[in-house]
Every structure is written in C-alpha cells, then in structure tokens.
Amino acid sequence: MSFPLLTATAALPAIGAVATAAVPAARRTAAKWLALAFSLGTLVLAGIALARFEPGGDRFQLTESHAWIKDFGVRYELGVDGIGVALMALTALLIPFVILAGWHDADDLETKSSRWRPTQGFFALILMVEAMVILSFEATDVFLFYILFEAMLIPMYFLIGGFGDRAHSGSDENAAAQRSYAAVKFLLYNLAGGLIMLAAVIGLYVVAGSFSLSEIAEARANGSLSMSTSTERWLFLGFFFAFAVKAPLWPLHTWLPNAMGEATSPIAVLLTAVVDKVGTFAMLRFCLQLFPEASKWATPVILVLALISIIYGALLAVGQRDIKRLIAYASISHFGFIVLGIFAMTSQGQSGATLYMVNHGLSTAALMLVAGFLITRRGSRLIADYGGVQKVAPVLAGTFLIGGLATLSLPGLAPFVSEFLVLVGAFAAYPAVGIVATVGIVLAALYVLVLYQRTMTGPVKAEVQGMTDLKVRELVVVVPLIALLLFLGVYPKPLTDIVNPAVQHTMSDVQKKDPQPEVEAAK
Secondary structure (H helix, E strand, O other), X not given: OOOOHHHHHHHHHHHHHHHHHOOOOOOHHHHHHHHHHHHHHHHHHHHHHHHHOOOOOOOOEEEXXXXXXXXXXXXXXXXXXXXXXXXHHHHHHHHHHHHHHXXXXXXXXXXXXXXXXXXXXXXXXXXXXXXXXXXHHHEOEHHHHHHHHHHOHHHHHHHHHHOEOOOOOOOHHHHHHHHHHXXXXXXXXXXXXXXXXXXXXXXXXXXXXOOEHHXXXXXXXXXXXXXXXXXXXXXXXXXXXXXXXHOOOOOOOOHHHHHHHHEOHHXXXXXXXXXXXXXXHHHHHHHHHXXXXXXXXXXXXXXXXXXXXXXXXXXXXXXXXXXXXXHHHHHHHHHHHHHHHHHOOOHHHHHHHHHHHHHHHHHHHHHHHHHHHHHHHHOOOEHHHOOOHHHHOHHHHHHHHHXXXXXXXXXOOHHHHHHHHHHHHHHHHOHHHHHHHOHHHHHHHHHHHHHHHHHHOOOOOHHHOOOOOOOHHHHHHHHHHHHHHHHHHHOOHHHHHHHHHHHHHHHHHOOOOOOOOOOOOOO
8 A cells, every 4th residue: 555645744734733732831932843843744745745746647646545434425535636736735835934924923822821822722723724725635525625624714713813913003802802803704704605515515415426526527427427407507606605705706705804904914824825725726626627517607707706806806905004904905806816717718717827826825925924024013004104114124125025026916926927827818718808807917016016115115204213124034934935936937837837737637627628819811
C-alpha cells in the first residue's frame, strides 16, 4: 500500500492543532513555535504532492479510497487534479505566514488563570482550519466534502469572535459587540448556505445512488444516470447557493466586510485568501462536473451577478474610510472576476479564474498583512488617521505599495496574468460582459492609489511621527510573498502547466469548446 500523501498533508496540521492546544499555559512561546513547525511540515508535504503531480496524467492523482459509512454509500475518497493541488499548495504556503504575522495577536488576552490559554487556542484553531481546507480540496466524495465545508465554519467563528481586531476608536464593550456581530453573521450566512446544500446532497444521492464523483461521472458516461432537466437544475441551485455564499458573490456577500473588518489581519487573510477559495473551487469541481446542463442554463444570470460583484465591490471600496473594509470590498470585486472566468465557459476564462484564486491569495495576503502591521503601530483602522508614513517607515510603505499594485493587477505582477485571461475568455464568449468587466480595472486603480496617497504621502501626522519600520519577523512574512508575485507575474508557466489540463477536463464535462475567431476571407 502506497503512502497516503494526501491524508498525511491534511492530518499533520490537525495533529499540530491538538498538540498546540495541549501545551501548558505558561509555555505560550513554545506553542507558537510548535504551530509554526507543524505548518512548515505541512508545506513540505504539500510541496511533495505538487512535485509528484503529473499534469499530463490522470485527472485525479494521488488517490485514496476507503469505505466509511457503508450503509449510506459514503466513502473516504481523496484525489487532486491540477486545480486542487494548486490551491492545496497555496493554503500550505500561506499558513506559516499567517502564524508569523499573528505571532503576538493573542498575547494581550493572556491572564493569570491556568485554564484560559488564548495563545494555544489561537494557533490551534488556525491549524485546524488549514487541515479542513486542505482536505476539502482533496475530497472526491460529495458527502465528505460537505462535512468539511460546514466544519471549517466553527474554528473560523471563534477566530473572528474570540480573537478579533482590537484597533477600535470606540469603547471595549462596543468593540466586543462588533466582533460578536461579525462572527455570528459569518456563521449564520454560511450555515444557511450549507443547509440548502445538504438538501441538494441528499437529492443527488437519491438520484445517482452514490456520493462518489468518479462513480457519478462513470454513470453519466455510460448512460445509466437518469436525471431529469428540472431535477438537475434544482440540485445545481442548491450547490451553487452554498458556494456563492462562501465565495462571496453579490448579493450574498454582506458578511465578508464585517468579518474581515473585525478579524485580526492574519485571520482576515485566512478567511479571504484560503477559506473563501473553497467556494469558487467547488463551483469548478462540483457544479460544472455534476450538473453540466444546469451550469450552462444558469450561466447568463451568474454572469450578471459576477458583473455586479465586480462593479459594486469596487465602487464601495472607493468610498471606504476603513482600511480593512476597503480590502474586503476589493476582494468581493476580485471574486466577481473569478466567478466570471468560471462561467464564461472558455478555457482562457477558467484558466484565468484558477490562476486568479492563487494570485488573489498571494496579493491579498501581502496587502492585508502589511496593512495589519500598519494598524498595529497606529492603533487605528481609519484611513484619515494616517499620512506621511513613507517618510518615517519607507520599507513598510514600499511593501504596502507593491501589495496594492498587485491588487489592481499591474502588469508584471501575478494577478495581471489572471485578470487578463479572465477578460480574454469572457470577451471571446460574451463581448459585452468583457467590456463591462473592464470598468472594475479602472475602479481598482482608483481605490488602491487613493488609499496609498492618503495613508503614505503628504505631511507626517503627529501620531505617525514615531512609527517604526518593518522588523525582521515582518520582513520574513512579506518579502517571500512579494517575490512570488513578481516571479509568477513574469513567468506563470509552472502554474499554467499544472492548471490547464484540469481546465480541459472541466470544459469537456460541460461539452463546451472555445469560440473560434471570425476571420474574413481574403479578397
């Protein structure tokens, strides 16, 4: 029996979560280093999985399959395609940076009580989220995926509500109420989506007699799967609704600005750069693969929702006074681009959407983490409380600028490639949609450059005068992310080689081919 690499990659952070939580209360520094060590070990395993993945090989590789709940046909089935392995690697890459960036985030919660160990709990919850997200990218059994899809909400709820941002201008009681509100709203929205998905999962089993993606695909191929058009569309809507909440897609997005605003910056990165990617990933893996006809049927409406997300998110980002909420609304706009690429139903669009998931994770992590370092120094999230930072902390300002330029998809940085492919793919199939979507690019330049101008340039405010520049730990967090943004912006081929074969499989599932350009005959 071969080594279960995928199981090990997900199990290691879960074991690390238990080990970190068990560290004695007085050894909080040891707990931090232990959590970091487990996250680095997970990164190594994810790197091995990425190295062993063969882009030209089978669709799902490194597969594992074991009986789990025999009476209901539930199996523990794992496997990764190019999209899954890329997102698994992204998750494993970002978690060590999240841990390092949040190194002191729970310190101010420490008490003399031996029962309350916030530092251990904080890092244990991060590792638990990592384990569930990685396993969700690997799951090829629909029921197993659903369990993980819902279970990851619990540690995220406690990370937002119990370890939230304390950079508030109001009273501590008001800040606690805001954190509680954001955490409950996050949980209720996602639970509502999950409950509707559960009904669809049960309906799928009734129709297909299996939860296994491979078995359902085989039944569809040999004609033994009997699913009426109306049934397929209802099931699609049940799955898509849950994924649109997680994504987040307008109008199901309103929980995200609250959650990102009230979470600490590392947890905001964990949420939008890691957890939310499960929603867009699931659209590719489950919606398009299980319900190809319904996916094409719903495409016009979904494209409209994606366009609204792009423009609406960008417009609200322009008007924000809170740094973190600005980045949150920018992410809503970016997720609109991802959904647009997926449902453009072209290979360029879907390749761009997958690259966008990875590159958005890197760019948002870079921008949000530097913003977190800035907020920690000043103690405020309000843009108006800053000014002239580049004169007293030039390295901080410079890294903030690069993260912002990546967010607006500047050529030469990784997100540009993704956004370009999405727009090319969308324009090829739906020219009007592609034209409208480009407005999001203009608005992105506006909110990013205005944010930088108001916080980093101009006269140095008195409260900013004594601000220190980035320290070694903070540079260790930011510099690798910037290096990756530059590398993938100039040379995205290693990532596209992994992703493109999986995209072709998805295009085959929905029986779509790229539109051919119209060429006038020579006279």
